[in-house]
Amino acid sequence: MVLTDTHTHLYYETDAAKQKEMMQRCLDNQITRLFLPNVDAASVPMVAQLVQNYPQNCFSMLGLHPCSVTKNWETELETIKASWNQNQKSYAVGEIGIDLYWAQDLLAEQQQAFRTQIKWAKEASLPIVIHCRNAFDEVYAILKEEHDEKLRGIFHCFSGDLQQANQIIELGFYLGIGGVVTYKNAGLDKVVQQIALEHLVLETDSPYLPPVPFRGKPNESAYLTYIAQKVANLHQQPVEMIAETTTFNSKKIFWV
Template sequence: MVLTDTHTHLYYETLADKRAELMERCISNNINRLFLPNVDMASVPLLFDLVHAYPDQCFAMLGLHPCSVKENWEQELNQIEASHQQNKIVAIGEIGIDLYWDKTFLKEQIEAFRRQINWAKSLKLPIVIHCRDAFNEVYEVLQQEQDADLRGIFHCFAGTLEQAEKITALGFYLGIGGVVTYKNAGLDKIIPQIDLRHIVLETDSPYLTPVPFRGKPNESSYLIYIAQKVAELHQTDVETVANITTENSKQLFGI
């Protein structure tokens, strides 16, 4: 059995000993594939340091997080794009629109999102979307940019069944994380209605820690609890969930 964490910021742990412990716990829980998105230029060297330390388990994605889109976003994105020249990446992300904290830079967020979509298309890579309080805005851009090269993951999905169906109709996977274990989140009603072929698993560590560790820092080894919950909701076993969601990730990322 192989589990795949399609979205983790494990590189935030910079102490080698603690990082090694995190990786050891992943491997002991059969989580052997970790996909890492950066958020800004400052996080790029941290990400690649981890990827270079664990090249068989960790895979890099690059993008400018919508919360990092400010007045100087074009300069920041230029630097991120340039860092790709020396390093292999498997996706563009995480990118998108976030209107939860601040709506000041909505116009710039949309511009940055669209530019990075086109960057992904030019490289024939998938995108990993961050969307918070901005489903309509994100969906409108995706509809406008839709073509045979547009594909990816709707990271941290916590929306409605109607939204899930719109996303999967575009050919995107739903990234299901710790929220599925939260009692009042509502995903327990939606996930059983979504075929596993539309789902990938993620932790978004160190955020969105699943039950039974909610309230503590998240880590990729906790993906097992997310897989167990999805298996329970689909009335199947963890190995089936692992096999299908890992195969989905292979189809998407090509590795």
């Protein structure tokens, strides 16, 4: 069995010994593929170091997080793009998108940065990994405008309703399912139950959004097994089948 965490910030753990222990817990739980999104220029080398330490297991995704978009977002973005030309392979552009929970005052800048990075992804034949918080309509409007055969990727940390899920799927995107699916009152479990597995990938977004029974504690990629088991229960399938299908989906997205 191979499990794939399509979205983890495991590199935030800067203590080398603790980071090594976290990676070992992943490998012990057959989580052998981890995709690492940076959030800004400063986090690019952090991602690169973890990829260097585990080249068979960790894969870079480079982009500018919407919460990192400032007035000088263009300069920050150029710094990140420059790293593409310094032998740091990127398997996706992300995480990118719009956040109107933490960063309501810079919507125009976030929209511009999102469009710019979508353009880069298309030019490089890369998928995008979308961060969307309190901004579904704004994100969806841009995706509709940009929609063509080159636009593909993951709607990271999906927590919307069935109608929104179907809108995303119709554009050819996959839904990133994380710890929220285990939350009793979130309602995501009922949505996931109605979505075919061919449209899903798994993620932790560690250290955020830990699944039950770890709510209130830092998340880590090793907890992906709890998310996989929940999806297995919802679809009444063996967890091995969930692992196989979602890992296959991830390979279709990232081409690795």
